[in-house]
Amino acid sequence: MKNWINKSVRLYVLVLICSCVSKKEIIYFQNDEIDQSKVSNSYKTIIKPDDLLQITVTALDTEAVRPFNLASVSYSTSSNSANGAAQQQSYLVDNKGEIDFPVIGKLKIGGLRRDEVIALLIDKLEPDYIKNPNINIRITNYKVSVFGDVARPGRYNIPNERITILEAIALAGDLNISGQRNNILVQREEDGKKVEYKVNLLSKEIFTSPVYYLQQNDVVYVKPNYARIQSASSNSSTSLFISITGLLITIVSLLTN
DSSP: OHHHHHHHHHHHHHHHHHHOOGGGGGTTTSOOOOOOOGGGOOOOOOOOOTTTEEEEESSHHHHGGGGSSSSEEEEOTTTEEEEEEEEOOOEEOOOOOOEEEETTTTOTTTTBHHHHHHHHHHHHHHTOOSSOOOEEEEEEEOOOEEESSSSSOEEEETTOOOOOOHHHHHTTTOOOOTTTTTOEEEEEEETTTTEEEEOTTGGGGGGGOOOOOHHHHHHHEOOBBBHHHHHHHSSSHHHHHHHHHHHHHHHHHHHHH
């Protein structure tokens, strides 16, 4: 009986040790120094397939810009009348990186920065169609996804089109204690291919990472640590055994004393 109790005590202590998380595994930015020469606060939006763009053209001549600011409305099939307030039409970037812009036709803008798209449109519009046009471009479906071992996994819309990985994690309620802070995966599409980056939140080098600023449709995945995986894979009988063992240890200790 005594030998069985000793084995049970060792097993119970082992489980407790495995479930513990060291402070070195949860404190952010504790390692390394920041190389300021590699830190950049500039961020350029890159247009990608499946982006939904709202493109607004303005100029002093309001009649000249009217064909380039088409309204989008829904129609009732029964009454053949428009429903709701008119909204400006959006342009979906297809898998070839193209949009179909009024009057001008097909434009290949996939892979271009926002400022490059604006320059392209101005070149197409001036001077044949509009004098001194102003172009504003907004991605209306800009979003990032955060899932895995976080408090609130999900997809998040970003209205200002600029977000860091730290801000995205904050939107998701931060990592759970069991989340691996030194092995976060960021998946991104570049030139039509899926590219993966590893991020270590324990290191200050995150501020120089190419994925410090996220791009639209980036996916952030937080892996659970070994203890969390083992806990999820264990069955209810194991949990019951540990509970009973703890109770027996307490009873034996009371009787011995």
